[in-house]
Every structure is written in structure tokens, then in C-alpha cells.
Amino acid sequence: MTVTTGSGTPWSVPADAATAPLLAVRELCVRFPRRYGDVAVLDRVDLTIDAGEVVAVVGESGCGKSLLGLAAADLLPRSAAVTGTVAFDGQDVRAMSRRERRQMRGAGIGVVYQDALTSLNPGMSAGAQLRQVCKLGSSSSPEELLASVGLEDTERIMRARPYQLSGGQRQRVLIAIALARDPQLVIADEPTTALDVTIQKHVVELLRSLQRSRNFALMFISHDLALVSELATRTAVMYAGQLVESGPTRDILARPRHPYTAGLLESSRSLDECWPTLASIPGSVRQPADFLAGCRFRDRCGNATERCAHRPVLEVDGTAGERYLACFHPVGTET
Numbered sequence: 001m002t003v004t005t006g007s008g009t010p011w012s013v014p015a016d017a018a019t020a021p022l023l024a025v026r027e028l029c030v031r032f033p034r035r036y037g038d039v040a041v042l043d044r045v046d047l048t049i050d051a052g053e054v055v056a057v058v059g060e061s062g063c064g065k066s067l068l069g070l071a072a073a074d075l076l077p078r079s080a081a082v083t084g085t086v087a088f089d090g091q092d093v094r095a096m097s098r099r100e101r102r103q104m105r106g107a108g109i110g111v112v113y114q115d116a117l118t119s120l121n122p123g124m125s126a127g128a129q130l131r132q133v134c135k136l137g138s139s140s141s142p143e144e145l146l147a148s149v150g151l152e153d154t155e156r157i158m159r160a161r162p163y164q165l166s167g168g169q170r171q172r173v174l175i176a177i178a179l180a181r182d183p184q185l186v187i188a189d190e191p192t193t194a195l196d197v198t199i200q201k202h203v204v205e206l207l208r209s210l211q212r213s214r215n216f217a218l219m220f221i222s223h224d225l226a227l228v229s230e231l232a233t234r235t236a237v238m239y240a241g242q243l244v245e246s247g248p249t250r251d252i253l254a255r256p257r258h259p260y261t262a263g264l265l266e267s268s269r270s271l272d273e274c275w276p277t278l279a280s281i282p283g284s285v286r287q288p289a290d291f292l293a294g295c296r297f298r299d300r301c302g303n304a305t306e307r308c309a310h311r312p313v314l315e316v317d318g319t320a321g322e323r324y325l326a327c328f329h330p331v332g333t334e335t
């Protein structure tokens with residue numbers, strides 16, 4: 001395993017395959033040299049997901065959540081320059097043969113994207129797309145898969161082209177395709193963002209019940225903290241390509257430590273609870289070309305000092321060993 005050390009993060013110890021998490025992302029940097037030169041669009045990201053565990057990755061648009069999902073699924077575009085490691089089931093993905101990588105992408109990891117209309121092939125019926133995946137090796141038939149995602153009118157759905165289905169039905173078909181080969185890990189990238197609120201709730205309930213019955217690990221990428229609180233046992237918060245805080249979801253939501261997490265939570269609560277004045281974090285996420293050195297959140301942070309021009313390391317916060325934080329001036333601490 002090619003771990004770049006130096007960050008002092010809790011995961012800089014080489015993992016042994018027998019006890020390794022299902023997914024271990026260590027010191028992951030992603031750059032797009034032609035577009036952003038040497039800027040790390042994902043900057044030394046560490047994340048682990050155990051078998052059967054549900055982990056949420058949250059942050060505003062442009063924080064690198066999708067890139068992290070793509071990196072975990074070995075689906076980054078060719079233009080990406082990558083350092084650090086992604087290990088799946090104890091194996092460094094970049095050390096795998098092409099065949100092993102294909103196998104991992106197909107059978108080990110299933111991906112559900114935000115926009116089912118563009119993710120599905122518009123020219124093929126849902127049934128044909130499901131049959132194509134099932135042929136590669138599935139313990140279920142296309143009809144069984146459709147039934148498992150709550151689609152009962154299977155004959156019609158099998159014949160329908162994506163545009164002939166509702167948004168919720170398309171998303172269920174996409175989930176059925178992702179689950180066809182019984183993956184150990186499902187990466188769901190904002191799977192409900194394109195849906196209206198009632199349907200969103202159904203899709204989240206479906207994902208939760210499938211995750212429990214099939215016991216796959218789930219990386220749930222979202223900017224919606226209310227959804228995250230319903231699904232994930234652990235949450236990782238990203239800002240501008242850096243992981244700023246992680247820990248048990250309930251704990252993070254009850255006691256955010258990073259000023260960014262606190263700001264996100266307050267905006268989310270003000271919206272959910274219909275506060276007379278909606279709370280928001282001032283400013284917006286910078287484009288990678290304008291990322292600041294040190295803590296990338298410091299220009300939007302009320303706690304920032306000169307010290308924040310240096311990058312805070314993600315390290316254990318407190319003594320319980322479950323919370324990690326990258327901040328010199330966390331919420332609830334005298335600065």
C-alpha cells in the first residue's frame with residue numbers, strides 16, 4: 001500500500017487486508033493540471049467505510065463530494081492526476097490488474113447518480129438495460145430487481161424507455177441496475193436531488209431498507225443534512241476539496257465543531273424550521289483556481305485568525321477517538 005505519510009491523520013498506519021475497511025481512501029489528492037495547474041481539487045482526503053456501514057459525505061456544491069465518489073469507484077476522468085491511495089476490500093486499486101478493476105467496478109461497487117434521465121440510456125428500454133447488467137452475473141432476474149425496488153408494474157416498466165417513466169421510477173430503475181450484481185458498496189451521489197420532496201422521502205426509505213436487507217455499505221453523498229441524519233451512522237464534512245470534520249452523525253449534528261459544519265447546520269435548520277430570517281454562510285465556495293492556502297474556509301469563517309493561513313491537520317478531536325477535526329478555532333472552544 002502506497003500511503004504518503006506526513007499528515008499525522010489517524011489513518012496513516014498501513015492497513016492489513018484481514019482487518020482493512022471495505023473502502024480506504026488515504027491521502028487522496030486529485031488535480032486537473034490542464035485546468036487548474038498544481039491545485040489539489042481534492043486535497044489529502046482520508047475516508048474509510050466498513051462493510052455494511054452507511055457513511056454520508058456532505059458539503060456545498062463544488063466541495064468535491066462527487067469527485068470523491070468517482071475516485072472511490074475508480075471512475076475519475078483521464079484528465080485527473082491522482083496521488084494517494086484508494087483500497088477496496090484491502091487491495092490498492094491502482095495495483096489491481098485491469099480485469100480486477102473491471103470486476104470491482106462492476107460487481108464490487110454500484111453507483112447511483114443524481115440524474116437518472118442522463119444516467120440511463122435514452123434509446124434503450126429499462127428492461128434491456130437491466131438485462132444487459134444481469135447478463136454480467138446477477139443472483140436476480142430483471143423482474144425480481146424491479147420488484148425489489150418497489151416497482152410493481154414490471155411488464156410496463158421493462159418495456160418503457162427512460163423518458164416514459166416518472167422521475168421516481170427512473171431513480172428506482174437506476175438503483176435496481178446498481179444493485180444487480182450484489183455490490184458490497186453502493187455510492188449514491190445526491191440520489192434524490194432531482195426529485196420532488198415526497199418522492200425524495202420514498203427513495204431515501206427505499207435505500208435505507210435495501211441497505212439493511214442486503215447489508216451493502218453505502219456512501220451517501222448529499223448536501224441535505226436532514227436526509228443524512230436519517231440514513232448515515234457516520235458523516236464526513238468536506239469543504240473545497242478538504243475533509244474538515246468527521247464522526248458519528250448524531251454527534252456531529254448535535255455538536256458541530258468545525259465552523260463550516262455549524263454554518264451548514266444552521267442554514268439547514270433555518271430552512272426546515274421556517275425561521276423568519278434564513279441563516280446562510282456568507283460568501284460561496286471558491287473555484288479551485290482561487291482556493292486559499294491553509295484552511296480553505298477561512299475567508300468565510302467568523303473564527304479565522306492569521307494562524308488559519310496554515311493548513312490545520314485532520315486529527316482526533318477529544319478523547320473518545322471517534323471524532324476528527326481540522327480546525328484551529330473550533331466551535332465551543334475559547335480562541
Ligand SMILES: Nc1ncnc2c1ncn2[C@@H]1O[C@H](COP(=O)(O)OP(=O)(O)OP(=O)(O)O)[C@@H](O)[C@H]1O
Pocket residue numbers: 032035041059060061062063064065066067068077079223287288
Ligand atoms: N473533470 C473535471 N475537470 C476539471 N475540474 C473538475 C472536473 N470535475 C470536477 N471538477 C471541479 O472539482 C470541484 C469539485 O467538483 P464536484 O463535482 O466533486 O463537487 P460537488 O461537491 O460534488 O458539487 P455538486 O454538489 O454540485 O455536485 C469543482 O470545482 C469542479 O469544477
